[in-house]
Amino acid sequence: MRLFQSTLGTNDLQRFFREVRRTSAILGEPLSDADATVQSMPDASPSKWHLAHTTWFFEAMVLTPHLPGYQVYDAGFSFLFNSYYETLGARQPRPRRGMITRPSLSEILAYRKYVDDAVDRLLSSPAAQDVAELVELGCHHEQQHQELLLTDILHLFAHNPLCPAYRDPAPVAIEMRASPALTFTAFDGGIYEVGHGGPGFAFDSEGPRHRVLIEPFRLADRPVTNADWISFIEDGGYGKTLLWLSEGWARALADDWALPLYWEKRDGQYWTMTLRGFQPVDLAAPVAHISYFEADAFATWAGKRLPTESEWEVATRGLGLDGNFLDANRLRPKPAAPRAGLQQMFGDVWEWTRSPFTPYPRFRAVEGAVGEYNGKFMSGQFVLRGGSCVTPRGHVRASYRNFFPGHTRWQFSGLRLAEDV
Structure with a gap:
């Protein structure tokens, strides 16, 4: 059984990949290294982990098997940023992801650029169907983690007595009105x-x-x-x-x-x-x-x-x-x-x-x-x-x-x- 039938050409796939990766970077911009490191509960993950795990996914699933001569950024990252893929080896226990104080957020961003550049090289020529499917899967996987990054940072900030805002509250008006009748x-x-x-x-x-x-x-x-x-x-x-x-x-x-x-x-x-x-x-x-x-x-x-x-x-x-x-x-x-x-x-x-x-x-x-x-x-x-x-x-x-x-x-x-x- 195959993944799915991709309908994206190489150029569209490359644009999709770059847009997804750019969106994740933007979501991380308001966060300090401390914000991005702390884990508020076992079901949540640090923002830094989300940014690194989605990058590891492209490295492990796409680049290592499909880009000739690719060298992994850091062999230890597979243990740190694998989520639940038993077939790909041991990993940091989920409840202890918040203990990963190193690498720093800046190092994670460098890792993302390293992998982004390698995926761009892979997609510089028409991609084989199986490779295109894996890259597209990786993009949708990262979009899932974009949502998780936000829900997890909300949970973290809700446990801060200062109740910090992830984004400025000013642009959103609260519409205090009655609910429309239920039909x-x-x-x-x-x-x-x-x-x-x-x-x-x-x-x-x-x-x-x-x-x-x-x-x-x-x-x-x-x-x-x-x-x-x-x-x-x-x-x-x-x-x-x-x-x-x-x-x-x-x-x-x-x-x-x-x-x-x-x-x-x-x-x-x-x-x-x-x-x-x-x-x-x-x-x-x-x-x-x-x-x-x-x-x-x-x-x-x-x-x-x-x-x-x-x-x-x-x-x-x-x-x-x-x-x-x-x-x-x-x-x-x-x-x-x-x-x-x-x-x-x-x-x-x-x-x-x-x-x-x-x-x-x-x-x-x-x-x-x-x-x-x-x-x-x-x-x-x-x-x-x-x-x-x-x-x-x-x-x-x-x-x-x-x-x-x-x-x-x-x-x-x-x-x-x-x-x-």
């Missing part, structure tokens, strides 16, 4: 095809394309907002046992969940930590930083349910990627526009579905190290769809399957309600 769009039941099919990039877990039987359902026209979530809070939703799945209730008690991650209540008003510093909660914006278990409890409280990933994908047909993405530089979810029909299916917040992250029918991991990319994680996780306000535009598509364990809260994760007809 639903109906969809017919039937047999549908879902998953990626045809040429163009997709991660292996997005295929093969296959048929699913879907019963008639209705999907909310907008995500659940912060105002909606405050109603859940003030109705005692975090304390009502019958709303919660058993594992979620145990986690909520153990971790003392009473608000979404980063929220506080000050003088009767809800505030939240953002990439632009500590700000009032925007009532009309989609709620973010909630776990699957919180999303499921809210849906039960509302008398609804979470959609399946197939329902979500079917509902997006004919919709454009018109949401709030990383390129908007807002760096927080935006309220939905006051118009009818499905909104914010892409961008703003990842939307939890009730579907576990499992292989599609006829899925088979590709051979070699890149076969470890997704297949090995198809256990104990739930699918999210749509992208967020820190997802690079163009990185997601209707078939894109993000996934995290049910207790995960530090991503820009929210929800959209569904109901049976």
Whole structure:
């Protein structure tokens, strides 16, 4: 089984590579060496590690096997910056990535330039199909880490008593207005095809394309907002046992969940930590930083349910990627526009579905190290769809399957309600 059928010519691929690498460098510019080194929890990684790991990916997967005469920048970097590729050797344990005080951030940037120059040499002539696929995979892999870099730095800064802003808060106006009324769009039941099919990039877990039987359902026209979530809070939703799945209730008690991650209540008003510093909660914006278990409890409280990933994908047909993405530089979810029909299916917040992250029918991991990319994680996780306000535009598509364990809260994760007809 091959990766995918790349449709990028060598020149387009080279431009894509340079743009992705430039974006990562820009994201790192506001950070000091200390900012980029510290790790705030085992599930997060230092910014410096993200910048180095994505570079190591190109070095290990593309340059070493495919550029004749290539010399690795530093043999020790494979141990430091391998993530989970068992076939490529031992590595620094994930919870101890924050102990990598050396190499410095400036040395990591030098490493990036060294690898960038080598990839440019490789792409100076038409690339073989397998090489083009690996470079394109590396670019999309780096875009995933661009989002992770931002969510991880937010988690780190939220633990700083000074609540520093990653970016200046001034450009973002907080739209303190009421949420638009929640309405639903109906969809017919039937047999549908879902998953990626045809040429163009997709991660292996997005295929093969296959048929699913879907019963008639209705999907909310907008995500659940912060105002909606405050109603859940003030109705005692975090304390009502019958709303919660058993594992979620145990986690909520153990971790003392009473608000979404980063929220506080000050003088009767809800505030939240953002990439632009500590700000009032925007009532009309989609709620973010909630776990699957919180999303499921809210849906039960509302008398609804979470959609399946197939329902979500079917509902997006004919919709454009018109949401709030990383390129908007807002760096927080935006309220939905006051118009009818499905909104914010892409961008703003990842939307939890009730579907576990499992292989599609006829899925088979590709051979070699890149076969470890997704297949090995198809256990104990739930699918999210749509992208967020820190997802690079163009990185997601209707078939894109993000996934995290049910207790995960530090991503820009929210929800959209569904109901049976």
